[in-house]
Each structure stands twice: as structure tokens, then as C-alpha cells.
Amino acid sequence: MIGAGMGAMAAAARLAVAGHRVKVYERADTYGGAVRRFERDGFSFDTGPGLLHLPAVWRDFFVKTGKEPLEKCVDLVQVDPAGRHVFADGTAVTLPNASRAGVVSALDGALGAGAGERWGDFLVRARDAWDRSRRPLLEEPLPADASRLARDPYPALSRGLLRRPARTLAEVGRRELRDPRLAALLESHALAYGFDPATAPASAAVLPYMEQTFGSWYVRGGMRALADAVHERCLARKVEFALGTEVTGVRIEDGRAVGVELADGGTADADHVVAGAPVPALYRDRVLPWRSPDEWPHHQSAVRTGRVTVCLALRGAREADAAHRTVVHSPDRAGESAALAAGRLCDRPTVVVLRPDDERLRPGGHEAVTVTATVSAALPAGAPVPAGAGGRSPESRWGGGAARVEAFVDRMAAAAEAAVPGLRERLLWREVRTPEDTFRETGAREVPGPALAGAGGSLLPAANVSPVPGVYFAGGWSHPGGGLAHSGMSGALVAGLIVEGAAFRGSR
Structure with a gap:
């Protein structure tokens, strides 16, 4: 198995339970892929996903691989309220978790009579999709x-x-919601998954539907604790891990994969190879052979966005009624979309502020906050794309220079003040992570989103069965796409295909 991301580990434990001997080779010195943690001075921050949607995926994983409920393996709590939204005109609304009636009522109260009804009618259509x-x-x-x-x-x-239906999510907001604040609420769900609302298909409506129907959840100790629990389950099922061991190639004989080649010159035989690394990295670094880029499998190539995450260590305790998640919306949504399309940083992004009430993440009496913005993952014009490059100098290859990145982070922090009272005065220090950090850790600057229908198929990830017989793709770059829940589903699909063969049609 190549890579120890969440999708790969989900497949590994299931395959081990089915009787396969599984060994995972991971070039990094840890597991979890993008689900990582940054620690300093007693503060801890999630640097990947901060919340879990569709927890049933991981409940199924823990039951199927050990007959234990998810809640016995991690301290899972429902986030309520689900979030607070601060709009460009200063209006704010707090939305309850997994309560359509509650959301409708809250929107009517904050945005005026009729707002909740329009949102509720939209969710009916989203449910249809x-x-x-x-x-x-x-x-x-x-x-x-x-x-x-x-x-x-x-x-x-x-x-x-012309009676033409809306084709993009932004058009759905303008035509069907008819309130710029409701439109911003809708668009923020696409942005959170790395989709530009101006180009995302109308089917992205399933994203707010999914969240508001199945709820938002948090794992105490941070989402990294979920990666720890999945890794522990793999070890309990006798999965072997070789961390700090890079796979440089897949061995192929008679047109079929028979093992892998390692950076130290060694090899390992295999009946099946599961590749959990980003699909574009597997081909860019020639881990899988190809003669022309036309041979690369489709891999959600329309996604060109990554994330800037700012970890804030704050002096003083979080106020008791603070929302776990606050979305502070951009005053210039059109400018934000234009910047994403042009590969540059916008003047004022939409930011997601996470303030978990979790004593495990902070020294006593202080607070750990993360602020995240979706940005273009493109390199500055004319910059080379170094194969396998890493390093701790993100400004040298992303964002056009240290001063520009620093100014953008300042604007993110200024926006976050709408969610964190006294942020500037309370700041002890901050740590900035850009798409270059994502590249160093995962092999891709982009962060893949979940599979979406429409858009001519451009937002479908790579199929789990690769073009090379005996090789399977698992994880966020493969079907059904990125995100904690979708990666878990990917691992389940790959395990089913290997155990049951081509006749496998998914869980019933």
C-alpha cells in the first residue's frame, strides 16, 4: 500500500480483516495524510479538516473492523450550534445543528420574514439532487x-x-435565494470544500444539504485523534507500517502490478497495490508509468484551490457562549471568485474561524484558534514546478513573495476579529500554513473536494480501479473524493473491489 492517508488506512484495516497481509509504505514520518496536528508551547491545532460530517462512514469502519462503536474509539460530540455566519452588511445568524425547522426560524429572525422559507425550499431541491x-x-x-x-x-x-435554469451554484443563489446574504451562505459551503461558486455546478447544493441534514461533529483532542484511532485499529488488525519509506515505482510484469520499488533500492512483492497518494503526484513523479499525459486518469482536474490556515495562540480564555465555528463572509464575493480564477490572492477572503471548547488543545486559561481561507493553489507566474520539492520556504514558490503572503494573512486575521473579540490584543503568536506546506506533506498543493455530478464530469475523481491492472486508488483524489467521510468511503470501495472482484457494486 502506498501512503498512510485516511482512505488508505480505511482500506488497509478492512483488507486485513478479510484475511489479506497488508503493509503500508509512507514517505512521511507519520500517518493520516492531510489530517495533521501542529503543536507549540502547549497549544495544538488541526491543520487539516476541523469538523466531521457523515460520521456514519467511520461508525461503519470501526464496527466492520472490530465490532466497536466509533464513540468508544474517540470522544465524538455534536457541534451545536452548527455555526455562526457574519455577513458583509454586519448581519449575523447562528444556525442550529441538524434542525431544518431551527435553521428556517433562525434565518427568518436574522434576515427577515421569508428568508427561511426560501432556504427551506432550496433544501428540498437539494435533497432531490x-x-x-x-x-x-x-x-x-x-x-x-x-x-x-x-x-x-x-x-x-x-x-x-429564456427560462434557462441556473447552471452554477452562484446562479442558484442569485436566482432562487434572492438575498445576497442567503447566496453568501450557500456559496460558503462550496468554498469550504475548495470549489469556486462561480464555476461549481448547481449540484454542489448537496453540500449544505449534507451538513444540515446529518450534522457537524467534532472529536475532542482535535480531528487528528480520529487519525490516531484509525491507525490504532490498523495495528490491532496486524497491518504493518513502514513510515519514512518512499515508494518510487510500481513493479509491473506481463502488464500487471506485482509489487513496489522503494527509494532505498529495495522491492516488495504484492498481489495488489493500493495507492493512497494523490493521483497527480503518482504520475508526476512516475510512480506509475506513462508515455503521455493523456494516459493520466481523470482526477478532478478542474480543482485548482488549496488552503491557507493560520494557527492563533491567544492569551485568555474563550468566552462561554462562543460558537465553535464562525464563517466571516467576504464583502466582495465576486472579487474573491475572480482571484481564485486568476490564481492570485484576493483583497478580503471568506474565512472560517474554528474555536473548539477543548481543554486538550491549549494551556490552562488560553485559547487555540484556527482561521482558514480557500485560495488558488497555483504558483506565481513563471515559477518552476519542482518534482518532489519540499522545504519550509512557502513564499519562495507560492503566493508571489513573503510580503504578499504576510499581508494576506493580516487580512485573514482582521476578518477573524468579527468572530473573536479582542483577537489582536490577545495574540501570543501565529503559525501560517500555505499550499506549499500541503505539497510538502501530501505531494499536492490542491485540496480535493468530494465528487460532484454535473460540470461535464470534470469534478469526478479518479476511479478506484486504475488503468494498471492490480493497482487501485484510495483517498481524497479517488472516488468518491476529498473530505474525511468521502476518504473513508473510498477505502471501503477499494477493499470491496479487491475482496469481491469486479462484480462488487458497493454496500447495500
């Missing part, structure tokens, strides 16, 4: 002919003289 696409996008292997998934399942309302 979810019902149409849930099984092929989440529960079944990607079919060889995925043309039907290239069509958008969202039943957009037809408006205007």
Missing part, C-alpha cells in the same frame, strides 16, 4: 461509463425570458 446522485457518487464504484454523472441532478428553477 442528493437522492438522485447519492448512490452512484458515494456508495458504488465509479462506472467505466460515467457519462450519466456528467449531467447535473439539481432541479434548478427556470427563470428569465
Whole structure:
């Protein structure tokens, strides 16, 4: 197995339970992929996902690999309220967790009568899109002919003289919600997964539906604790890990994978190879052979965004009624989309501020806060793309220089003050992480999102069965895409394909 990300580990434990001998080779010195932790001076921060949606995926994993509930393996709590939104005009609304009636009431109270009804009607259409696409996008292997998934399942309302339905999520917001604050609320769900609302298909409506239907959850000790629990389950099932061991190639004989080649010159035989590393990195670094880039499998190539995350160590305790998550919306949503499309940093991004009430993450009497913005993962114009490059100088290869990155982070922190009273006066220190850090740790600057139907199929990840017989793709760059829940589903699909063969059609 190549890589010890969440999807790969999910596959590893399931395969071990099915009787396979599994060994995982990971070039980094730790497991978990993008689910990492930064620690300093007694403060701890999640540098990957900060919340879990669809916890049923990991409940299934722990039951199927050890007959134990997820809640016995981690301290899982529901986040309530689900979040607070601060809009450009200063209006704020706090939304309850997994309560449609509560959300409708809160929106009516904050944004005016009728706002909640329009949002509720939108969610009905989003549920229709979810019902149409849930099984092929989440529960079944990607079919060889995925043309039907290239069509958008969202039943957009037809408006205007030409009666043309909305084709993008931004158009859905403008036409169907008819309030810039509701539109911003809708668009923030796409941004959180790395999608530009101006180009994301209308089917991205399933993202707010998923969250508001199944809720938002947090693991005490940080989301890294979930990666720890999955790793421990793998060890309990006798999965072997070789950390700090890079795979440089897949050995192929008679047209089929028979093992892997290691950076130290060694080799390892295998009946099956599961590649959990980013699909584009596997081909860029020639871990998998190719003669022309046309041979690369489709891998959500339309995604060109990454994340800037700022870890803030704050003096003094969090106020008792602080929201766990606050989204502070950009006053210039069009400018934010234009910057994402142009590969530059915008003047004022939408930021997600996470303030977990978790004593395990901070010294007594202080607070650990993360602030995240979605940005273009593109390198500055003219900069080289070094194969396998790493290093701790993100400004040298991303963002156009240290001063520009620092100014952008200052703007993120200024926006976060709407969520954290007295932030500037309370700041002890901050740590900044850019797409270059993501590249150093995972092999890709982009952060993949979940699979979405529509958009001509451009937002479908790589199929779990690779073009090379005997090689399978697991993790965020493969079906059904990025995010904690989707990566877990990917691992389950790969395990099913290996154990049951090509006839496997997903869980029932």
C-alpha cells in the first residue's frame, strides 16, 4: 500500500480483516495524510479538516473492523450550534445543528420574514439532487461509463425570458435565494470544500444539504485523534507500517502490478497495490508509468484551490457562549471568485474561524484558534514546478513573495476579529500554513473536494480501479473524493473491489 492517508488506512484495516497481509509504505514520518496536528508551547491545532460530517462512514469502519462503536474509539460530540455566519452588511445568524425547522426560524429572525422559507425550499431541491446522485457518487464504484454523472441532478428553477435554469451554484443563489446574504451562505459551503461558486455546478447544493441534514461533529483532542484511532485499529488488525519509506515505482510484469520499488533500492512483492497518494503526484513523479499525459486518469482536474490556515495562540480564555465555528463572509464575493480564477490572492477572503471548547488543545486559561481561507493553489507566474520539492520556504514558490503572503494573512486575521473579540490584543503568536506546506506533506498543493455530478464530469475523481491492472486508488483524489467521510468511503470501495472482484457494486 502506498501512503498512510485516511482512505488508505480505511482500506488497509478492512483488507486485513478479510484475511489479506497488508503493509503500508509512507514517505512521511507519520500517518493520516492531510489530517495533521501542529503543536507549540502547549497549544495544538488541526491543520487539516476541523469538523466531521457523515460520521456514519467511520461508525461503519470501526464496527466492520472490530465490532466497536466509533464513540468508544474517540470522544465524538455534536457541534451545536452548527455555526455562526457574519455577513458583509454586519448581519449575523447562528444556525442550529441538524434542525431544518431551527435553521428556517433562525434565518427568518436574522434576515427577515421569508428568508427561511426560501432556504427551506432550496433544501428540498437539494435533497432531490442528493437522492438522485447519492448512490452512484458515494456508495458504488465509479462506472467505466460515467457519462450519466456528467449531467447535473439539481432541479434548478427556470427563470428569465429564456427560462434557462441556473447552471452554477452562484446562479442558484442569485436566482432562487434572492438575498445576497442567503447566496453568501450557500456559496460558503462550496468554498469550504475548495470549489469556486462561480464555476461549481448547481449540484454542489448537496453540500449544505449534507451538513444540515446529518450534522457537524467534532472529536475532542482535535480531528487528528480520529487519525490516531484509525491507525490504532490498523495495528490491532496486524497491518504493518513502514513510515519514512518512499515508494518510487510500481513493479509491473506481463502488464500487471506485482509489487513496489522503494527509494532505498529495495522491492516488495504484492498481489495488489493500493495507492493512497494523490493521483497527480503518482504520475508526476512516475510512480506509475506513462508515455503521455493523456494516459493520466481523470482526477478532478478542474480543482485548482488549496488552503491557507493560520494557527492563533491567544492569551485568555474563550468566552462561554462562543460558537465553535464562525464563517466571516467576504464583502466582495465576486472579487474573491475572480482571484481564485486568476490564481492570485484576493483583497478580503471568506474565512472560517474554528474555536473548539477543548481543554486538550491549549494551556490552562488560553485559547487555540484556527482561521482558514480557500485560495488558488497555483504558483506565481513563471515559477518552476519542482518534482518532489519540499522545504519550509512557502513564499519562495507560492503566493508571489513573503510580503504578499504576510499581508494576506493580516487580512485573514482582521476578518477573524468579527468572530473573536479582542483577537489582536490577545495574540501570543501565529503559525501560517500555505499550499506549499500541503505539497510538502501530501505531494499536492490542491485540496480535493468530494465528487460532484454535473460540470461535464470534470469534478469526478479518479476511479478506484486504475488503468494498471492490480493497482487501485484510495483517498481524497479517488472516488468518491476529498473530505474525511468521502476518504473513508473510498477505502471501503477499494477493499470491496479487491475482496469481491469486479462484480462488487458497493454496500447495500
